[in-house]
Amino acid sequence: MAEANWSVGKVAKRCGINISALHFYEQQGLIQSSRNAGNQRRYKPEVLRRISVIKAAQKVGVSLDEIKIAFESLPNNRTPTVEDWQQLSKNWQRMLDGRIAYLQTLRNNLSGCIGCGCLSMTSCPLYNPDDQLAELGSGPVLLDQAEETARL
Amino acid sequence: MAEANWSVGKVAKRCGINISALHFYEQQGLIQSSRNAGNQRRYKPEVLRRISVIKAAQKVGVSLDEIKIAFESLPNNRTPTVEDWQQLSKNWQRMLDGRIAYLQTLRNNLSGCIGCGCLSMTSCPLYNPDDQLAELGSGPVLLDQAEETARL
């Protein structure tokens, strides 16, 4: 087990993030620290990797909550191995594949739908690109035919 | 000029959004309304299209501020034409193209970089995918060689 001898300042500088972000990640349960005699945080070098992974995941659009859940699948009795980390990243990769495909569909429909004015919530392909991934939780409302076919 | 006779409730229902969102968009200068004798909002039918475009743009990741700027390029002396709207969407399409390419790069580097542990802010390809598009405004900090090459 590597010794915990990195200070917040060093970790923050090394990772290119603010100290406040480290406090915040700790408070959110994403990283851990021990304390020295004077109550100052001391980190094991492993934390650097965790933070890198946090930043990488955020960059691809994973939320801190999701990152936390993913981290919970890591072994807590030993330092994670290459395989552990790769396993983690695979899920995010699948998610990214889905998101890329989704954006491509949107991209291809955007100009057509905005141009043609067909932007109806119920029938426009832009709003209905088979989205398992839809951000819209509740989804658009169904209207009666009379209203829906009203001219814009 | 079409008459302004849509109430908030009708517009909201038709668009599948809350009335509060309509108030909010108006306050942000994205849509307009006139008022009837009793101070209630009345919308021209054109507002439906604007709202659809707002929702479409949001879906592809455009912020309300950016949408507002885009709307400012629309003619204010006449109802926008198909060409006006298509012009609008072209910029968003280009932006989407860039973002898709960016995500693809991230996707392809993710597993490798997380697995190999090379996640250094200064040298890992995940953090440096030629990103004109990087969300990180300030970017990672440069460290002296001694620190950067320290073993993790």
Added chain:
DNA sequence: ATAAAACCTCAACCTGAGTTGAGGTAAAGC
């Protein structure tokens, strides 16, 4: 005529991902 539904404004609240600042303690440099 009256009740219900729809509308109004304004202020406060929500989530996510942190940042900022006040007031105080610890460690490091000279």
Added chain:
DNA sequence: GCTTTACCTCAACTCAGGTTGAGGTTTTAT
């Protein structure tokens, strides 16, 4: 020993994109 720098906690603030609620008015339906 003293000063500077680094660190601590806790609460409040930021931004986007709205939502919620209170207290009051208008419109619509019966």
